[in-house]
Amino acid sequence: MWRVGTVVALHDETATARTITLEVPDWPGHVAGQHVDVRLTASDGYSAVRSYSIASAPNSERRVQITVERLPNGEVSAYLTQEIIVGDRLELRGPIGGWFVWRSQQTEPVQLVAGGSGIVPLMAMIRSRASAGSTVPFRLLYSVREPGAVFYRDELRALSGEHRSVIVTYAYTRTVPKDWPRPPGRIDATLITDTTWPADLGPACYICGPTPFVETVANLLTASGNDRDKIRTERFGPTGERK
Amino acid sequence: MSSYISYLDGNAAAGELSKVFALDVTAAQGKCKHCGATRRFAEARLYMEGPGVVARCCVCEHVLLRVVSARQGVFLDVRGLTYLRFDMMG
Numbered sequence: 001m002w003r004v005g006t007v008v009a010l011h012d013e014t015a016t017a018r019t020i021t022l023e024v025p026d027w028p029g030h031v032a033g034q035h036v037d038v039r040l041t042a043s044d045g046y047s048a049v050r051s052y053s054i055a056s057a058p059n060s061e062r063r064v065q066i067t068v069e070r071l072p073n074g075e076v077s078a079y080l081t082q083e084i085i086v087g088d089r090l091e092l093r094g095p096i097g098g099w100f101v102w103r104s105q106q107t108e109p110v111q112l113v114a115g116g117s118g119i120v121p122l123m124a125m126i127r128s129r130a131s132a133g134s135t136v137p138f139r140l141l142y143s144v145r146e147p148g149a150v151f152y153r154d155e156l157r158a159l160s161g162e163h164r165s166v167i168v169t170y171a172y173t174r175t176v177p178k179d180w181p182r183p184p185g186r187i188d189a190t191l192i193t194d195t196t197w198p199a200d201l202g203p204a205c206y207i208c209g210p211t212p213f214v215e216t217v218a219n220l221l222t223a224s225g226n227d228r229d230k231i232r233t234e235r236f237g238p239t240g241e242r243k
Numbered sequence: 244m245s246s247y248i249s250y251l252d253g254n255a256a257a258g259e260l261s262k263v264f265a266l267d268v269t270a271a272q273g274k275c276k277h278c279g280a281t282r283r284f285a286e287a288r289l290y291m292e293g294p295g296v297v298a299r300c301c302v303c304e305h306v307l308l309r310v311v312s313a314r315q316g317v318f319l320d321v322r323g324l325t326y327l328r329f330d331m332m333g
Contacts, residue, residue, distance in 0.1 A: 001262070037258035051258060096257040098267035099285035211249060232285070235252045 104132030115209020199225030
């Protein structure tokens with residue numbers, strides 16, 4: 001049930017978040033949106049388990065990427081973002097979850113809404129779309145504290161720039177870049193109307209973020225005419241870390 | 244810190260429940276014994292602050308399922324569910 005993965009690469013996304021690439025020899029493959037449980041065990045036998053969304057698209061190389069945000073007093077996230085080195089081994093359980101997933105056979109437009117590190121499983125969907133050669137139109141509404149807190153910035157810019165194949169809208173809640181058209185603020189009904197797919201296109205909606213964020217966005221999407229059955233959600237704890 | 248009691252969703256219990264279920268439980272449809280609402284397990288409200296995991300109905304908030312891992316084994320209480328229906332395709 002628990003598999004062993006070896007860290008093969010580390011990449012800092014922001015000042016507090018790091019992507020860890022693991023090679024897992026007996027990895028059975030995954031679907032975009034799924035997560036893994038990571039178990040750390042201390043020499044005295046104490047162990048802690050945390051869930052992390054998978055950031056990478058399904059691939060044949062038996063590699064799994066997770067992006068971990070360092071949390072105040074987060075015992076596991078502190079280790080994963082600061083102490084881990086290439087060559088270390090981690091215990092993994094998964095892939096887990098068959099509901100909050102996007103499969104490349106899906107044909108309806110996709111609306112993604114991320115709050116902070118909730119971008120991670122949605123990025124797996126965006127990457128899965130690209131690697132599968134899907135032409136399904138994607139939109140991403142990404143709520144984030146400030147420009148420096150954006151994950152995967154260059155990759156998102158490349159994907160949204162070239163053929164506008166993924167339309168990305170940033171909603172900064174605390175600090176906006178220079179000359180930004182909107183003042184800092186949370187996602188509201190106007191932003192939903194202006195930047196998400198019209199409900200009559202029947203988009204598949206995926207929302208991931210902290211619980212209050214997910215509640216708010218799910219209600220806004222429903223109020224703008226989206227069918228509740230087309231809205232799938234994944235919540236993080238108040239600390240941003242799922243247990 | 245947020246003032247209301249925090250909860251996650253059914254996705255968060257999937258790892259713990261994979262000890263017990265051979266199939267993925269998040270996509271399963273569960274019927275609440277109290278209010279009769281039928282929802283995906285992923286939509287349940289998950290409370291993980293205590294010694295175990297408690298899943299509550301997202302409509303009426305009654306307890307659907309509890310799972311506790313102890314030294315003797317895993318205790319699973321599903322008395323709040325009339326049934327769990329697993330899709331057998333893919």
